[in-house]
Amino acid sequence: MALQVIPADQPLQVSAIITYIYADPGLGKTSMGFTADKAISFDFDKGAHRTGELRRGAVVQVKQWSDVANLTPQDLAPYNTVVIDTVGAMLESIKTHLMMSATNKQKDGSLKLKAQGLANNIFKQYVNTLIASGKDVVFIAHASEDQNGDQVIYRPDLGGKNRNELYRIADIMGYLTTVTTGEGKNARVISFKPCPTHHAKNAGGLGGETGEVWVPDLKTNPTFLADVIKQAKDHINTMTPEQIAAIKAQEDLDNWVQSCAEAQYASDLNQLTESIDSEHQYYKNMRVALLKRAADMGCTFDKERKSWVDPAEFFGLDDEQLAALQEFIDERGLDAKTVCEHLGLDALSQIEVKQLDGVKKDIDQLAKEIIKA
Numbered sequence: 001m002a003l004q005v006i007p008a009d010q011p012l013q014v015s016a017i018i019t020y021i022y023a024d025p026g027l028g029k030t031s032m033g034f035t036a037d038k039a040i041s042f043d044f045d046k047g048a049h050r051t052g053e054l055r056r057g058a059v060v061q062v063k064q065w066s067d068v069a070n071l072t073p074q075d076l077a078p079y080n081t082v083v084i085d086t087v088g089a090m091l092e093s094i095k096t097h098l099m100m101s102a103t104n105k106q107k108d109g110s111l112k113l114k115a116q117g118l119a120n121n122i123f124k125q126y127v128n129t130l131i132a133s134g135k136d137v138v139f140i141a142h143a144s145e146d147q148n149g150d151q152v153i154y155r156p157d158l159g160g161k162n163r164n165e166l167y168r169i170a171d172i173m174g175y176l177t178t179v180t181t182g183e184g185k186n187a188r189v190i191s192f193k194p195c196p197t198h199h200a201k202n203a204g205g206l207g208g209e210t211g212e213v214w215v216p217d218l219k220t221n222p223t224f225l226a227d228v229i230k231q232a233k234d235h236i237n238t239m240t241p242e243q244i245a246a247i248k249a250q251e252d253l254d255n256w257v258q259s260c261a262e263a264q265y266a267s268d269l270n271q272l273t274e275s276i277d278s279e280h281q282y283y284k285n286m287r288v289a290l291l292k293r294a295a296d297m298g299c300t301f302d303k304e305r306k307s308w309v310d311p312a313e314f315f316g317l318d319d320e321q322l323a324a325l326q327e328f329i330d331e332r333g334l335d336a337k338t339v340c341e342h343l344g345l346d347a348l349s350q351i352e353v354k355q356l357d358g359v360k361k362d363i364d365q366l367a368k369e370i371i372k373a
Contacts, residue, residue, distance in 0.1 A: 014236050016131050017204070018169055019229055020087075022141040022156040023176035027188055029140050031055070031218055032176075033083035036138055037226035040079040042068055044089035054218055057083075062090075065097035069126070073133060081136040081226070087166065088141055088158050094119045120162065127169065136229055139166060143175065146262065153262055154198040164275035167255045171248075172232050173201040174213070188215035190228075194254055201251045203244065204232025245281075253282040260293040269294055269308040315353045322348055328360060332367035342366050 023029040030047050031054035033039060039057035041048055048059045058079065062068055068090075076082070084090050095111055098104045104115035111119070130137050144157035154175055156163055167173070174190035175198040181187050192202040193211025200211065206228065207213045218224055236244060256272075263269055269290065276286055294301070298311035317325065325348060329339055336348055343362065345351065351359055 014233055016134050016136050017171040017233055018137045020139045020166055020170040020173035021176055022143045024143050027176050029176060030085055032225055033085055033138055033140055035218055035222055035225040036081035038080040039083050041083040041085050043085055044093055045086045056222060065093045081138060082130050083138045085140045086142060087139040091123060091162055094122050151196060161271045161275045168252055170201055172204045175200055199255055203236060203247050205235040206232055249281045253285055256286045257289045260289045263293050266299050266308040266310040269299055316349055317351055334367055339363055
């Protein structure tokens with residue numbers, strides 16, 4: 001039989017996609033998973049029983065990773081959608097499985113770095129197996145609330161490296177929350193459009209310009225998520241592979257830049273560094289964003305340890321020391337403005353305690369040079 005070749009300018013039919021939904025507590029994300037097409041839920045979070053009459057699909061109550069890993073293609077044949085509830089609990093299940101082997105544990109009982117990498121690989125391989133079998137995959141996650149300056153940011157409650165990996169492989173990702181309508185009623189909405197307050201992806205063109213999909217009463221709309229996924233696939237299947245790749249690459253970059261802006265500690269930078277893809281179309285842009293954020297945070301890269309290091313803690317002068325320094329400056333016929341300009345500072349309060357003796361020597365030298373002039 002001749003090999004079927006699809007030209008680059010023709011749409012490439014996609015039969016299965018990855019959907020990623022994260023939500024605030026109590027919004028029915030588990031119940032929503034059962035509205036996918038012929039769904040089977042892998043209940044890692046042990047919460048399927050709370051869905052009551054809305055549980056319309058099969059459930060695997062996962063007690064250990066082998067409960068899922070040992071499922072055969074024949075076991076999953078009756079189902080079109082696999083719901084991972086929640087992805088964070090799934091990753092913990094894999095790590096717990098690996099910790100059963102002493103070779104994967106450190107002396108303190110924690111998982112070795114190499115084993116953590118193995119856990120990520122097991123996770124990715126399993127998801128790829130599901131996609132290859134033609135199953136849609138729905139990841140459900142809890143939302144975490146983080147503070148970045150004055151801005152509150154909602155994002156999946158997942159570690160940095162795994163979070164970035166899921167950003168990369170997801171076709172659509174939405175934040176499920178509640179809003180107050182013009183009539184003063186509470187309504188649920190999934191936002192698939194990324195913005196400064198939350199992360200999202202929308203290769204499926206969901207929700208029009210706003211990227212918002214309103215969630216109806218699931219009792220009377222039992223195929224809600226199935227309809228959303230079908231709409232996304234129909235949209236993706238109108239595009240050429242190049243168009244899909246361009247959209248996903250741009251969304252990867254946007255999420256990366258947003259993640260960099262939200263980094264607060266060297267550990268955040270290390271997670272981003274581990275997850276950066278050197279083969280990505282926007283690798284250079286991603287690296288620039290990472291280095292800029294590191295510079296803004298005052299972090300340095302330890303080449304020997306191959307990791308980012310937080311800046312040393314700042315110990316400034318107390319009120320008594322500042323008053324004594326001001327008197328020291330006055331005695332030499334100078335003022336604080338002149339001294340700060342000389343030292344390249346905005347204020348004397350930026351001087352560290354450990355620098356005080358050296359600063360006084362600089363001030364003495366400055367006063368002498370002014371007198372000579």
